[in-house]
Each structure stands twice: as structure tokens, then as C-alpha cells.
Amino acid sequence: MGYVHIKKEKCIGCEQCVVVCPFEALFMKDGIVEVIPDKCKECRKCLPACPTEALYLERRERRGQRPEHGIDVTVDLPPELARYKGVWVMVEQQDGTPHSVSWELMGEGLKISQKLGVELSAVVLGENVDGIRREAFQYGAQNVYVIDDPVLKDYRTYPYTFAMTKLVNKHKPEILLMGATSLGRDLAGAVATSLKTGLTADCTKLDVDEAARVLLQTRPAFGGNIMATILCANHRPQMSTVRPRVMSRPYKDESRDGTPIVEQLGLAEEKIRTKFIEFIPDAVAHVVNLDDADIIVAGGRGVGCDEGFSVLKELAEVLGAELGASRAAVEAGWIDYEHQVGQTGKTVRPKIYFACGISGAIQHLVGMQNSDVIIAINNDPNAAIFSVATYGIVGDMHKIVPELIKQFKDKKNK
């Protein structure tokens, strides 16, 4: 009899295999799994449990066609859940203004729905949302589910959870996507729990295994230091929240429209224990809009002082750009948090990103590496920022930035 072998260098000590082994053949020693050969019955239960493929059997694996994504997907779906069909996108809005991530998700949702051969539907919740309903059709929805009710005017967890749960239970989608915003992450956590299904937060990439109809949800973990692909194989709907500005917004076809599927909320205001008082907009004189900026000029620790940022600001003004910053610069007090780009700040996707005096910690890179062109200026030739840069200049930013201002000005005047 053979037994399972362990590639010790791959084991991350997550204990998932120990938990699934029916024969107690696996145990943890010094943070790494070990096997008791006599107890192992080669049942293979531990193999799919391992996220790092650290376990293998001596005998040659049967040679099958391995899917492109390189993940073995096994599904054991109860028949009532196998009937769940279609891809849904929650269209988030505040005071009648939709959040751009919702349209980004329509583009992504359409790709997934086409691969699965099902319809793409939008869900619009709120009060007086007819305009958004129309826009949802224009961005590619084949169906739009609407609940229009005064109770849903301002976002509160309970009524929105009630509404979304009601729609899902009635119409049974297999996939439900929401934006990873303060609203989406709040709502998704509550909806997934009430539906007792799986949820993957803050995804940066989605794909689908067409044969198994399983969503492959990839997201950063450990502060962006590692990426993890997560599956929800045996529960429906499969739910994800997706980070804004990592997917591109689809084409808007102004001529499209359709008839929505309208449902009633059936929830009285008195039943809700949270009362909305007011919305207080940020009192920043110049609203920082990193989301929609075509060009961002960002500074980091290398800027050195408050005055350093006024030089970057001048460059930003010449280019019609927004001002960005790394966490180091914000924590040093040189610039407000509203400007922060990265894991704990904004994720941005401009056409050009100037990184001046930014070393390029992974927490910063995850927030800007999808920019079309990245220009890095740093005095350290080994700075990590150069590994993501389209163009890099090693040198003193205090000399190079003024030179950029001068030459861009000259160019403009010509």
C-alpha cells in the first residue's frame, strides 16, 4: 500500500488536510503537516483540500485534460441548487447616482454570463430609480429587477438585505456580484449570511470554470502580499464583491431599453431599528477625485516635506492631473489621507501615473499597478517601483520634477 506524500516546502500549515482526513493519518508537527503511513488509506480526500498542492500520491495521477486555470474543480451540488441560473449584478446608487463600479461589473458579468450561456441581470434597489434602471439596460443587462420603495431611499443594512434576499430566493441566480464599496461590502456580508452561502470579498479578478459552472474568485490577502483564488463550489448563489476600478467599464448603448421585472418590498418602516438622520458630505474645499483622474502625480517618502508637495502640485496643475500620495507621505503629515493610493487608500487606474520618490511597497503597488503608463522617479536604482514602471528615471526627484514642469510648460506653449 502507498500513502500520501508531502512536499514540505509547499506546506503552509493551514491544517485543512488534517481536518478532512477520515483516518487521522495526518498531523501537525512544527507548523507543517506529517503523515502516519500505516494509517493512510489513499482515499485522496486530502488532495483537493490543500490550497498549495503540497500533497501527492506516488502513483501516477491519471492524465486528464487540465483546465487552463490550473485548478481542479469538483462539484457536488444538491439538485435544488443546480437549478440556480444566471448572473446578477447589484447596481449601487446614492441619491439617484449610480456607483461606477456597478457598470464595471456589468462588463465583467456579461463575459461570465456568455461563457455560461445564461442571462445577465441587474438589480436596482432604491426610491425613484427609473433612470438607473434604464442605464442598466444600456450597459448590457438583459433583465433588470427593481424594488422601488421609500424605505430603500437611503442605504440601511436591514431593508436592503431583506430586499436582496427576497429577490434571490424568488429568482435564484447562480452568481451575484456587488462592488467592494462601503455599501457593497456591508450588504454582501449580511446577504450571504442570511442565504447561508459563500462570499469572497474584494476580488480583483474573476473567471469561471464553464464545465463545473464555478466562479474562480481571485483576491489579495495578507495586505496584498499574496493572491488567493477562492471557490464556492457547492452553494448558490456564488457571491463576490469586486474592487472598484480593476475591471473596465463596458460600452454604453444609449438606444437600449427594456421592461424591468418589478417586485414589492413588503417591509414597513416601523420594523426597521435603524433610522437614517442625514448625509454629511466631506468638507474638503477641493474634492480629491482620484477615481476619474486621467493623470495622477503621486509623491512618497522621498518628497521629504510639505513644500515638496507644492512642487508636485505645480506639476499636477500643468498636466491637469490629480495629486496622489503613498501612505508614508500621508503618515508624515505632508498631505491629506484623501490623496492616499494603495491597500489602505484608493485603488486607481489612470492613463498616466507619476510615482515620485515612492519606493513601491506592495501595499502601494496593489493600488496603482493597473495604470496604463507608470513613470517612476526615484534616487534608489533598486526601488521596487521600477519593477512596475513603464518608464523609470533614477535620479533626484527634486531636480527632475522641476525639469518636468519646465519642459511640459514649454511644450504646452508651443
Add this chain to the structure above:
Amino acid sequence: MHSVVCIKQVPDTTEVRIDPKTNTLMREGVPSIVNPFDMHAVEAALKLRDEYGGKVTVITMGPPQAVEALRRVKTLGVDRTILLSDRAFAGSDTLATSYIITQAVKKIDSEDAVDLVLCGKQAIDGDTAQVGPGIATRLNMPLVTYVIDIDSVDTEKKTITLKRSVENGRTALCVEYPMLMTVLKELNEVRYASLPNMILATNFKAEVWNKDDIGAEMKNMGLDGSPTAVRKIFSPPVRECGEMIPHGIEQPDVAVHNLIEKLSHNKTI
């Protein structure tokens, strides 16, 4: 006012990396800390106790060594600490974790009625922000995430007025309690440990509850109770290495000129 605060022991994630040669997680020497957001949840509960009286209970789920996280908050002066630890909890995703913690809160509530459950906005290792909403939903409590201000508490009407941070501002809400909130760092400054509390913490023993203590069913926890599974981990994709433009040190004007030439040539600007 009886507050229950849920905390998590996490690795200091700024130091976790994947070894590019072996594609494995490098964990050696990575210190464990209390999730920073959770410290602010503990502080919020202590402040409410200072003002309105009552009690602060802190729970954490994890392996036996997670008791160190409880020791840390004991130095701040919390009243009761409970460690939820059982082999059966291993491998739980956020749905299963919210079940286990909910069972524990129900047990605490049966002994001593709970007014408020507090969590940090998310843990810095998983960054999911899902367990708080999960617990609130299971307990059928009103939920407010991303709390940035606690304005007032009306102990007569049993309501809390607070503000929640959203993308472009704040929303003010009035919520009936018992309720659950998840908090931001901006909510408060975490106090320093006092000497008497530090001495107490050195000798303390946390209560430890296992699955039977909280009446948790096997089918709802561990891998059986977890709809999601991590199937692959890898290093973040690296962009194609770009082009270095020389002479930045000795001739910045030339380097900048060449850069702008390239940008114009590619019609970037």
C-alpha cells in the same frame, strides 16, 4: 452597558511574503499582534463603560496561543476574556466563523444580557470585513459598519446615535440596541495600559470554551460549515519590466527631454 468585543490575533502582515523561488509563504519570525482595528473596538467599549458603567467582555477564536491577544487587551482593563478554541473550528471560513462567534455571544447573553457587539472593520490578514455583518445577521441585530463617530447613547430609549464613513462623506444614523458595529481607526485613540492592569494581565487565565460549551454543531463549522475554500495561492503578478531612461542623475534635463519624447511618440500625452 454590556459590550462584547470580538478580536482576532493576526500575523503582522506587512512582513508576510511569498518566497519567489519556492512559491511558499515565508512565515518565520513574523510576529503576532491583535488586529489593529479590533484595538479600536476594545477602546470604544471601554469608553462606553467609563461613561455609562457596565462591563466589557472580549472574545477571540483561535488556537491556544491566541490567549496572548486576550492578555494584551487585559492590560487595557477589560472585565472578562474568553478564548474560543477547538480543533473542530479549524478550517472555518467567514460564514462558519460567524456561526461559532454567534453561538458564543448567545451564551454570554444568556448569562449577562449583551447590549452591544463590537468588531474592527476588518482583519488585516484576510481583509474580508465579513464576520461582523455575519454575526449581526445571525443575531438579528441592527448592523452599522465603518463607524467613525459614536455621538451619544440614550440609555432610556436604548438608542445609539453614530456616524458611518462612506466613500464621499458620512451618514448619521440612530440605532436601537442591542446592535453590532464595526469600527474604524479614526473612531478613537487606544489608551495606554495601566501598571495595575499590566500586573493583572501577567497572571491572568482566560476562560476557554470549546464547541460543546457553546453548543455548536459540527455541520456548521470547520470545512463542513464553510461554503468557500481557498484553492490556490500565488505571488501578485508582476508587470512587464519597463524601460529605464538614463542620465537622470547627471543630466536631469536630458532625461526628462527623452521621457517626454517617448510619451509624445507613443501619443500618451
